[in-house]
Amino acid sequence: MSDIGKVRLRVPPSIKSGDVVQVRSLVIHPMERIERDPQGKIIQKNYNYINKVIVTYLGKTVATFDTTQSVAENPFFSFTFKATDPGQLKVQFLDTTGGRYEGVADIKFS
Amino acid sequence: MLEHEGGRNVTQAMSLTDGHDVTRRKMLIALGALGVAAAGGLAATPGIAHGQTLGQNESVEEALKRLFGGKTIKDGSAAIKLDVPLIAENGAVVPVSVTVDSPMTPTSWVKQIYVVADKNRIPVVTRVTLAPEAGRAFMGANIRLGESGDVRAIVEQSDGTLLQVKREVKVTVGGCGG
Numbered sequence: 001m002s003d004i005g006k007v008r009l010r011v012p013p014s015i016k017s018g019d020v021v022q023v024r025s026l027v028i029h030p031m032e033r034i035e036r037d038p039q040g041k042i043i044q045k046n047y048n049y050i051n052k053v054i055v056t057y058l059g060k061t062v063a064t065f066d067t068t069q070s071v072a073e074n075p076f077f078s079f080t081f082k083a084t085d086p087g088q089l090k091v092q093f094l095d096t097t098g099g100r101y102e103g104v105a106d107i108k109f110s
Numbered sequence: 111m112l113e114h115e116g117g118r119n120v121t122q123a124m125s126l127t128d129g130h131d132v133t134r135r136k137m138l139i140a141l142g143a144l145g146v147a148a149a150g151g152l153a154a155t156p157g158i159a160h161g162q163t164l165g166q167n168e169s170v171e172e173a174l175k176r177l178f179g180g181k182t183i184k185d186g187s188a189a190i191k192l193d194v195p196l197i198a199e200n201g202a203v204v205p206v207s208v209t210v211d212s213p214m215t216p217t218s219w220v221k222q223i224y225v226v227a228d229k230n231r232i233p234v235v236t237r238v239t240l241a242p243e244a245g246r247a248f249m250g251a252n253i254r255l256g257e258s259g260d261v262r263a264i265v266e267q268s269d270g271t272l273l274q275v276k277r278e279v280k281v282t283v284g285g286c287g288g
Contacts, residue, residue, distance in 0.1 A: 068165025
């Protein structure tokens with residue numbers, strides 16, 4: 001429970017300017033699935049799941065994931081971006097209960 | 111007592127015993143109630159409304175109709191590479207990745223990648239909106255599959271063309287309540 005919202009970002013160790021870099025991200029989150037009562041009726045409630053992932057690099061949005069409950073528990077996403085300048089890569093995860101989880105990686109050239 | 115449908119996903123990060131699960135569920139219901147209260151107070155929780163419009167309990171035909179209207183979707187097997195396992199032992203975690211052959215320049219890029227699982231009760235899994243700065247039209251995610259069926263990747267290019275590929279995945283243990 002206390003782990004909810006822990007974000008892990010993995011960026012390759014050496015990046016050169018102009019590279020297209022693949023990043024892997026993971027957030028610890030239950031991604032609740034739809035529950036049904038014994039009669040098979042869907043229980044109407046606000047299910048807690050991630051429904052948006054926003055990737056920004058140098059303050060610009062590179063990719064946005066709109067996700068549904070069909071995404072696995074502890075969701076993992078990967079994406080690419082073009083490394084043009086050193087700076088900050090930020091991944092934000094938003095869930096349906098207003099939770100906001102963030103992972104940041106500093107992009108440096110070697 | 112509520113019932114979880116499908117197989118329970120026990121991952122390394124969250125291996126929960128039944129006892130824990132109940133407390134977690136209670137906790138989450140409480141959290142959910144808080145969320146609803148917050149949504150009532152603030153009109154601006156766009157995320158919630160958005161999630162509901164994208165992921166609905168519907169058939170895949172309805173979903174495609176809702177998302178793309180009557181637009182024709184062409185076969186994109188030449189341009190799209192959809193990477194899914196042939197057999198998914200655990201439907202709760204199925205790795206999927208989509209790579210599209212695209213120059214990704216400001217004049218021609220892949221605008222959106224949809225991942226759709228035909229047999230899921232919520233067929234639309236994710237919609238990825240890309241900017242040309244992504245450098246490559248690529249996305250990867252772990253998804254849930256309720257049962258064996260087609261998984262499709264539908265790509266919308268910047269000029270509005272729709273392309274799709276599908277692959278069948280056999281699921282040994284379903285993992286999707288949705």
